[in-house]
Amino acid sequence: MSIPSAVRIFEVGARDGLQNEKQMVPSDIKVELIERLVDAGVTSIETGSFVSPKWVPQMADTADVMAKLSRRDDVTYAVLTPNMKGYDGAVASKADEIEIFSAASEMFNQRNINCSIAESLERFAPVTEAATAAGIPYRASISCALGSPFEGEEIAPAAVADVAKKLYDMGAYEISLGDTIGVGTPLRTKQVIEAVANVIPIEAVGVHFHDTYGQALANYLAALEMGVARLDSSVAGLGGCPYAPGATGNVATEDVVYMLDGMGVDSGIDLKKLVKTAWFISDFFGRPPVSSVARALKGKLN
Template identity: 60%
Template sequence: MPLPKSVKMVEVGPRDGLQNEPTPVAPAVKARLVDMLAEAGLTAIESGSFVSPKWVPQMAGTPEVLAAITRRPGVSYPVLVPNLKGLEAAEQAGGVDEIAVFGAASESFSQKNINCSIDESLARFAPVAERALANGWRVRGYVSCVLGCPYEGEIAPAKVAEVAQKLLAMGCYEISLGDTVGTGTPVKAQAMIEAVAQVVPVEKLAAHFHDTYGQALANILAVMEKGVAVVDSSVAGLGGCPYAKGASGNVASEDVLYMLDGMGIETGVDIDRLIAAGAYISGELGRPTGSKVARARGGCA
């Protein structure tokens, strides 16, 4: 299959990236980061999460972030919602028109992450998706551990396909397939996409790769060869997962963009502004950027 001529980059840094930080990041800083990412040309920026602050304290200021950002036409600002209580909080906060729900392809990870089985998690999300759709909101689905689990090892592609199909039936317009621990390799990534594409149209699939083993860019290119044209990434390589020991950050948005630019694939994103956004948040966190491209261009904090 020929490579896509354009790729949509979904920025997950302000949520998936910052949720694992050891020290709180002020809502004003998060809002400034979101605005800088939008100014760089990103049209989908995951801006927060309505999870319990007891479990993910970094996301406690999401309503303040949503109130502070400068909204740009054509840009969506989705938030993660784990249950009906979270959905109610999103409704009260205002400014929400897209949410994300998340399942896992691993039973062990589902239990560690959200204290229930995969089937129980999907049953919990069904009324959330139904109510969000009734609100006129869009719903995006995530599947975690699609290429490996810290507790179970390799995950069968058929299991990933099963969970993705259920999220699609729930009303998700797009399913993001996440290599949460970053153990996947290109051939395995392609086999997983082939399995999922049997039950979910490939144009409704997105790739979400962590770079723990340095395989993220190779995996992204591999799934693009199978028709995937939506890629999740995190500015400055922020992220990790509190329930996946050893998982490093998402692939850096700057590095993904450099690869796509070099291949002549259109994204609509300006690399200099993206590097500036990464330098800003890295400076606020007091550490160097995780992006190799930003470091090479002198964009370190």
């Protein structure tokens, strides 16, 4: 399959990226981060999540962030909603779309949301039914699609495809395959995407890679070669996973955009503005971005 001429990047830095930071991020900083990303050309962005503050205190102010944003009609502002209480929060905040999630790993699902894969899908049924009735689009993600963080647990491509089909049949317009611990390699990536594309349209397949072993960009290229045009990434490489031992950050959006620009694939994102945004949030945390591109271009931003 030929590489897509254009892709849609779903920016996860403001939620998936920030949620693991021990230093609390004020709402105004989150709002500025989101608005800088939008100014750089991001058109689909994860702005927060309506989860219990007990479990994810960093996201306790999602309603405040949504209220303060200068919303644009051409941008999709999405929030994560694990249950009906979260869904009600999403509706109240006028989120453009919601996200639900499961995993291809039974052990991860138990650690993450204290239930089996089958039970997680049952829990989401009221959410998806309500969203469908209200005309609110929803996407879904599958954690551990390329490997499990737990020794001895194998993740078969067919198992990923089974979860993907069930989520797609529930009405999710996109199924994002997450390499939660970054163990995937290009061949493995293609095998999983092939299995999933046998049961749902390739147009509905997205990918979300972590860079634990330095394989994320290679895996994105493999996904592009399979015809995938929906890519998740996180500005400055923010993020990890509290329930996956050893998981490091998401791949940096600016690294992905640099690669796409070099391939002539249109992301609609201004690389210089994106790099400035990466340094903005990294300066707030008092550390440089993990992104190679952000560091390489720092002196060329003026």
